[in-house]
Amino acid sequence: MTEREGSEPPSASSQAANPLSRKLNKILETRIDNDKEMLEALKALSSFFTDNNLRTRRNLRSDIERRSLSINEDFLQTFQAVKEQLDSVYSDVKAMNDCCQDMTSRLKAAKEQTHDLINQTTKLHAESQKLQMKSQVADAFLDKFQLKSEEVKSLRGNRDGSLSQEFFQSLDKVKKIHNDCKVLLRTNQQTAGLEIMETMALHQESAYERLYRWAQNDCRTLTGDSPDISQMLCQAMEALQDRPVLFRYTLDEFGTARRTAVVRGLIDALTRGGPGGTPRPIELHSHDPLRYVGDMLAWLHQAAASEKEHLQSLLKKCSVNEDQIHDVLGHVTEGVCRPFKVRVEQVLVAEQDAVTLYKLHNLLKFYHNTIGQILSKEAALLTTVTEIQDLSHRMFFNSLNCHANKLLDKVELPPPDLGPTSSLTQTMQLLRDVLACHDASVVPVDDKKEDFKRILSCVVDPLVQMCSVSASHLNTSDMAAYMLNCIYLMQTTLALYEYTDTRLEMLQAQVDAQLDTLVNEQAAHVLNSAGLADIYRSVQQHQSKQGPLASLHGCDASTVKTAMSRFDSYLANPDSVIIPQFGLILSGRVRDSIKKRAIDLICEAYKLMYEAIFKSTNEYKEPQGIVPRTPDQVHKLLS
Amino acid sequence: MAAGPYNYSYIFKYIIIGDMGVGKSCLLHQFTEKKFMADCPHTIGVEFGTRIIEVSGQKIKLQIWDTAGQERFRAVTRSYYRGAAGALMVYDITRRSTYNHLSSWLTDARNLTNPNTVIFLIGNKSDLEAQRDVTYEEAKQFADENGKSIFRLSGENVEDAFLDTAKKIYQNIQDGSLDLNAAESGVQHKPATPRGPISTDQAPQKEGCSC
Numbered sequence: 001m002t003e004r005e006g007s008e009p010p011s012a013s014s015q016a017a018n019p020l021s022r023k024l025n026k027i028l029e030t031r032i033d034n035d036k037e038m039l040e041a042l043k044a045l046s047s048f049f050t051d052n053n054l055r056t057r058r059n060l061r062s063d064i065e066r067r068s069l070s071i072n073e074d075f076l077q078t079f080q081a082v083k084e085q086l087d088s089v090y091s092d093v094k095a096m097n098d099c100c101q102d103m104t105s106r107l108k109a110a111k112e113q114t115h116d117l118i119n120q121t122t123k124l125h126a127e128s129q130k131l132q133m134k135s136q137v138a139d140a141f142l143d144k145f146q147l148k149s150e151e152v153k154s155l156r157g158n159r160d161g162s163l164s165q166e167f168f169q170s171l172d173k174v175k176k177i178h179n180d181c182k183v184l185l186r187t188n189q190q191t192a193g194l195e196i197m198e199t200m201a202l203h204q205e206s207a208y209e210r211l212y213r214w215a216q217n218d219c220r221t222l223t224g225d226s227p228d229i230s231q232m233l234c235q236a237m238e239a240l241q242d243r244p245v246l247f248r249y250t251l252d253e254f255g256t257a258r259r260t261a262v263v264r265g266l267i268d269a270l271t272r273g274g275p276g277g278t279p280r281p282i283e284l285h286s287h288d289p290l291r292y293v294g295d296m297l298a299w300l301h302q303a304a305a306s307e308k309e310h311l312q313s314l315l316k317k318c319s320v321n322e323d324q325i326h327d328v329l330g331h332v333t334e335g336v337c338r339p340f341k342v343r344v345e346q347v348l349v350a351e352q353d354a355v356t357l358y359k360l361h362n363l364l365k366f367y368h369n370t371i372g373q374i375l376s377k378e379a380a381l382l383t384t385v386t387e388i389q390d391l392s393h394r395m396f397f398n399s400l401n402c403h404a405n406k407l408l409d410k411v412e413l414p415p416p417d418l419g420p421t422s423s424l425t426q427t428m429q430l431l432r433d434v435l436a437c438h439d440a441s442v443v444p445v446d447d448k449k450e451d452f453k454r455i456l457s458c459v460v461d462p463l464v465q466m467c468s469v470s471a472s473h474l475n476t477s478d479m480a481a482y483m484l485n486c487i488y489l490m491q492t493t494l495a496l497y498e499y500t501d502t503r504l505e506m507l508q509a510q511v512d513a514q515l516d517t518l519v520n521e522q523a524a525h526v527l528n529s530a531g532l533a534d535i536y537r538s539v540q541q542h543q544s545k546q547g548p549l550a551s552l553h554g555c556d557a558s559t560v561k562t563a564m565s566r567f568d569s570y571l572a573n574p575d576s577v578i579i580p581q582f583g584l585i586l587s588g589r590v591r592d593s594i595k596k597r598a599i600d601l602i603c604e605a606y607k608l609m610y611e612a613i614f615k616s617t618n619e620y621k622e623p624q625g626i627v628p629r630t631p632d633q634v635h636k637l638l639s
Numbered sequence: 640m641a642a643g644p645y646n647y648s649y650i651f652k653y654i655i656i657g658d659m660g661v662g663k664s665c666l667l668h669q670f671t672e673k674k675f676m677a678d679c680p681h682t683i684g685v686e687f688g689t690r691i692i693e694v695s696g697q698k699i700k701l702q703i704w705d706t707a708g709q710e711r712f713r714a715v716t717r718s719y720y721r722g723a724a725g726a727l728m729v730y731d732i733t734r735r736s737t738y739n740h741l742s743s744w745l746t747d748a749r750n751l752t753n754p755n756t757v758i759f760l761i762g763n764k765s766d767l768e769a770q771r772d773v774t775y776e777e778a779k780q781f782a783d784e785n786g787k788s789i790f791r792l793s794g795e796n797v798e799d800a801f802l803d804t805a806k807k808i809y810q811n812i813q814d815g816s817l818d819l820n821a822a823e824s825g826v827q828h829k830p831a832t833p834r835g836p837i838s839t840d841q842a843p844q845k846e847g848c849s850c
Contacts, residue, residue: 226650269721279721279751290714298685298718305687306650306702366715370684 145177145184145196147203155207163214168235171211174203175242211236212246219253223261226306229314238317251324254314255331262303263335269299270339289347290359296340297367300333300381304374307332326376334380344388354399355433361392362437365447397458400434403427404462411470418482418584420489421470424463428493431459435497452499460490460503464510480517481581487511488587515593518581522598525579527605530567535560536605539612548619549612560613561626567606568629571637574599599638607631647691647698651808651826652722653801654752656744657729658737659708662763666729667705669797682707684715692802694809701801720751724817724826725759725804730778732762733770738778745785755817757807761800 033039048067049060056063147155151173154166178200184193215236222229240247273281282295311328344364351357368385375382412421420428434455438448467486471479487507494500494507527533538555549555570577585591610631613623620626629637655663664679664686671688687704704723706716720726726748730737741760748758760782762773808826811817817826 279753282721291717294714295718295721298715299721301685302652302704302719302722309689309702363715366684 144180145192147173147177152203155203155210157210157214163211163232163236165232167207167211168239171204171207171239174200174207178204208240208243208246211239212243212250215240215250216253219250219257222254222257223264225261225265227258227261227310229310234314234317237315241318241320247318251328252331254311255328258307258310258332259335262307262332263339265303266296266299266336266339270296270343286343286347289351289356290363293344293347293360294363296343297363297371297385300336300340301367301371301374303336304329304333304371304381308374323376326379329375330379330381333375337380337384340381341384341388345391348388348392348395351395352399354396354403354430355437357392357396357399358434358437361389361396364389364392397454400455400458403430404458407462407466408469411466414470414474414478414482418478418485418581419586420486424467424486424489427459427463428489431455432493432496438497449499452497456494456500456503460494460507463490464507476517477521477579477581480514480521481584483514484511484518484590485584485586487514488585488590511590515590515597518579518585518594519597519601522579522582522594523601523605526570526577526598526602529577530570531559531563532567532605532609535563536609539609542612542618544617548617549615550619557620557622557626560620564627571629571634574638596639599635603631603635603638606634647700649697649699649809649812649826651699651701651724651805653701653703653725653727653804654719654723655703655705655727655729656716656720656748657708657727657761658731658734658740658744659710661708661729661731661734661737663708663727663729664705666727666761666763666797666800667703670801671703681709682712684712685719690801692805694802694805697809699805699809701805703801717747717751720748723752723756724808725757726752727759727761727800727804729761729763730773731764732773732778733764733767735772738762738773738781741781755811757804757811759800759804759807 030038045064048063049056147170151166151170154164155170155174157163157167178197181193181197181200184190184196187193215233218230218233218236237247237250240250270282273279273284282292282299285291285295308325308329311325311332315325348357348360351360364385368382368389371385372382407423407427410423412423415421435452438451464487467483471482474482487510491504491507491511494504524533527536534554538552539549542549542552546552550557582591582594585594610627612618613620613627655667657663659681662679664682665676667686667688668674668676668679671690682705685704685706687702689700689702691698691700693699704719706712706719728741728744728748730741732738745758748756752758760778762775762778765771808817812826
């Protein structure tokens with residue numbers, strides 16, 4: 001306030017006009033109660049301006065100035081301290097800065113110094129990593145392409161030649177390495193590849209050789225009824241597949257062992273039978289050819305089936321083709337061929353009976369089919385069965401031919417009743433038996449047809465021949481009747497079987513021929529018995545230049561009339577005039593047919609004579625009286 | 640089967656016999672193929688099938704010979720009894736005639752097999768209960784009289800007949816009444832497993848009576 005008042009006068013004095021009034025105005029305008037500063041100043045003033053007197057009023061200004069000065073001095077003093085402190089802070093910071101600068105430069109230097117070292121280390125580190133990787137690769141390579149010592153050892157096998165499970169693992173590995181080498185050869189590692197391959201090949205060879213020896217030995221022991229085919233042997237076979245020759249040899253060894261076993265089995269079954277003799281040895285039944293041969297064949301069938309299983313069990317891990325299996329099976333079953341063949345041949349050669357031979361033949365055929373489902377067609381056993389089958393076939397036809405020859409050698413005379421001879425009946429029974437065997441057999445149908453044809457020609461032809469020879473001493477009607485009876489028997493027998501049609505046709509032709517003979521005989525007999533035969537002949541041969549028929553000898557009206565009346569009495573009782581052979585004919589159908597056809601012939605003859613007599617040129621008086629019946633009437637009476 | 644299908648300790652040979660059309664081939668087919676065959680063609684002569692089963696922890700291979708029932712094959716099928724360890728005699732419960740013929744089949748089986756052959760009786764087609772012609776009781780009596788086991792069979796328990804027969808045979812081996820060393824015992828043994836005691840006693844113990 002004082003300062004403002006102090007500054008006021010110069011400004012007021014510098015102002016023109018009325019400075020005092022202005023100043024006064026200003027003072028008047030001043031609103032003290034609103035001016036805080038003024039209030040504050042006044043308050044401060046009141047603190048030290050206690051006595052309001054002149055003196056004090058005079059000194060007021062200097063007092064205020066003195067006070068102001070002391071306050072400023074205080075202020076200065078206080079700031080002095082602050083300043084000093086700030087200065088010390090400044091020096092500290094500066095020192096720190098220097099220190100930092102120093103450190104930075106030192107670090108820089110150190111960095112420059114270690115730079116090379118770091119580079120070197122990094123390089124070395126990288127190199128070490130590379131080397132490590134290389135070592136890993138090398139390890140992996142070795143692991144992949146080299147055998148461990150224990151593997152090599154297992155490959156060498158034990159001293160006694162036995163093999164372990166590890167052998168197969170090692171062998172697999174060798175094989176794998178050998179294969180992998182091929183990949184190696186494609187890269188630029190050819191030398192290594194070749195070397196490793198060579199080593200592995202050597203390992204492989206010796207291992208396979210060892211394996212082969214072992215497998216061969218093992219196979220050799222498999223001669224029991226039921227071979228104990230070990231897991232190891234199956235593995236060995238699987239491994240040996242890579243060496244087809246060794247595989248083949250081992251299989252051969254197996255085959256030979258089994259072959260021995262099968263032969264021994266058959267001989268045992270033949271001669272020893274089951275435990276305590278039940279089932280009885282097969283040979284005990286050698287008196288019954290069918291059972292004997294059938295038992296042997298059934299045994300062989302079962303043995304073949306079992307052997308196939310054994311073989312499949314041996315080769316379960318191998319991928320072999322059917323041919324190989326068949327080859328081995330053929331070999332296994334080859335051994336029994338001889339003992340089997342010898343026995344069956346003995347049976348066949350000793351057997352006389354055609355039926356048994358035929359049954360044997362069919363049995364062999366059946367088993368040829370049955371065993372053929374197990375073995376291949378080329379198997380020795382099947383060939384043997386085929387051979388025996390051929391033999392049985394030959395023996396059968398031999399037997400049939402022999403029988404036929406016997407028939408022709410010793411021809412029986414026809415019995416008085418003109419029926420079939422006993423040898424014919426027997427032969428037909430034989431034929432029936434033989435053909436019946438066929439029903440019980442299961443052979444292809446075309447085969448059956450072929451067989452039937454041959455059997456029939458073997459039996460029927462000689463039979464017909466025999467009948468003809470036997471009938472040769474008889475008169476025509478007897479011969480015809482006899483032949484009809486014989487053929488009738490054959491026909492009725494054959495008609496029951498298939499494939500006999502052509503044969504039946506042939507026989508029917510013979511029947512027809514014989515039938516004609518008898519029909520003629522019967523007709524002639526009727527005409528003869530009436531005395532019409534001569535008249536009929538004259539009528540047939542009469543020619544107009546001979547003159548009227550009535551004038552011919554034996555054809556005069558009275559003779560004709562007598563004959564006609566006798567014929568009339570025949571008409572009254574047609575069955576009375578009949579040839580004696582008629583009653584001996586066995587077949588009713590044939591008898592009927594003879595009767596009917598004979599009547600036809602008679603009617604025709606009558607008609608011819610009737611017309612001749614009624615013909616005016618023949619000059620019969622009262623023809624009506626001579627032949628009272630018309631041909632129609634005669635026909636009606638007879639039929 | 641971890642050990643593989645070929646690892647077995649024994650082979651048992653079976654034979655199935657009985658009249659034509661009683662379902663022998665069906666049984667075999669159902670057992671070996673585990674499928675029911677509605678239309679079996681007639682067997683010609685003889686056919687066979689195999690299957691591996693397990694009895695008391697032992698793997699046993701059954702070699703089953705299925706014979707033709709038709710009379711005309713009788714001569715052929717008779718030859719197959721030889722060496723069978725088990726015989727399954729089958730009849731059809733809906734056809735009495737097949738049951739009536741059992742005694743002739745039994746005679747055949749007894750004459751042609753070895754004394755230890757286990758014979759089981761099977762009444763087949765018991766799913767056709769409505770057409771039943773032979774009662775269970777009379778078949779049971781027949782079995783009792785002849786000392787055989789009897790089974791009623793329908794589609795479901797084909798397995799049991801084959802398995803129980805095998806069990807009986809195995810039991811015979813175990814108690815020694817079946818001599819494995821004898822030829823044609825119908826059982827082939829793989830020596831890898833321990834074998835039961837072999838008794839010298841060969842008393843004619845006819846088929847096991849486990850009914």
